[in-house]
Amino acid sequence: MATPDFQKFEPSPSLSLVEGFTHLPNFLEPEEVQALKDAAAAGPKDETLSTGRPLAATPGVHWHGFPRTHSWQNGAQIASIPETCLPALHRLRHLGVLPARYSFDQAIVNFYPEGCEGIRMHVDRANFDDIIVGFSLGAAVVMDLEPLDTQEHDEAASDPTRSHAKHVLLEEGSVYVFSGHVRWKWKHGIKQGPHRYADEELPLGERTSITLRRLRRPDQKESDDLWMTHQESKKCAQNHLRHLQLVDAC
Numbered sequence: 001m002a003t004p005d006f007q008k009f010e011p012s013p014s015l016s017l018v019e020g021f022t023h024l025p026n027f028l029e030p031e032e033v034q035a036l037k038d039a040a041a042a043g044p045k046d047e048t049l050s051t052g053r054p055l056a057a058t059p060g061v062h063w064h065g066f067p068r069t070h071s072w073q074n075g076a077q078i079a080s081i082p083e084t085c086l087p088a089l090h091r092l093r094h095l096g097v098l099p100a101r102y103s104f105d106q107a108i109v110n111f112y113p114e115g116c117e118g119i120r121m122h123v124d125r126a127n128f129d130d131i132i133v134g135f136s137l138g139a140a141v142v143m144d145l146e147p148l149d150t151q152e153h154d155e156a157a158s159d160p161t162r163s164h165a166k167h168v169l170l171e172e173g174s175v176y177v178f179s180g181h182v183r184w185k186w187k188h189g190i191k192q193g194p195h196r197y198a199d200e201e202l203p204l205g206e207r208t209s210i211t212l213r214r215l216r217r218p219d220q221k222e223s224d225d226l227w228m229t230h231q232e233s234k235k236c237a238q239n240h241l242r243h244l245q246l247v248d249a250c
């Protein structure tokens with residue numbers, strides 16, 4: 001794979017529509033897009049496939065919306081989702097978009113069939129920590145962002161230079177990062193297609209997103225590894241549970 005050109009991806013303020021939101025179009029190299037598509041097509045290695053959106057409060061890779069029972073192609077030389085995401089996560093860390101020593105332990109692979117209803121406006125659950133990273137594969141869509149606070153909403157709406165809702169074009173290979181204000185104080189969602197962006201109708205097609213998260217735990221240890229192993233993450237979760245039981249018992 002070619003050496004990445006970090007200069008090319010320098011995040012500029014114009015890429016941040018809302019405080020805490022970073023959008024990096026074309027951030028993934030074509031080889032990375034292909035490797036992620038292959039990993040998504042191969043399906044879960046040993047993780048359970050879910051069709052709805054359960055709590056997903058456990059570490060590992062969770063698969064949502066896949067139309068078929070998707071079984072790992074045994075013996076295929078295909079890297080796992082976390083392994084495939086790592087180079088791009090390293091670049092994000094190098095650019096300062098991800099803080100040093102912040103690690104992930106969960107990925108949600110969402111499949112959106114062509115013309116599906118998208119994903120309703122929501123704030124990502126509080127059992128996930130401050131930073132959520134999303135990779136886009138397949139058809140381009142528009143993600144809507146809207147403040148939760150009606151005051152912020154009204155102020156923005158009365159200022160002609162700011163629209164109360166923001167719209168981001170998520171093309172294949174783009175990466176977005178939610179943290180801080182936008183993570184906790186804004187909601188986001190994707191409407192049913194076809195979408196319009198800059199007066200053009202976007203072609204319909206299937207799309208897969210991969211969002212990387214970290215389960216929130218008070219005793220979270222900092223790590224140089226970008227992906228916390230299952231074992232470490234499980235130990236951390238057990239400690240958290242013990243901590244909660246102790247608190248409950250008091």
Ligand SMILES: O=C(O)CCC(=O)C(=O)O
Nearest residue numbers: 108110119124134209211
């Ligand atoms: O498909 C996307 O990029 C967004 C997914 C999302 O918001 C979620 O899984 O919470």
Ligand SMILES: [Fe+2]
Nearest residue numbers: 122123124188
């Ligand atoms: Fe979300």
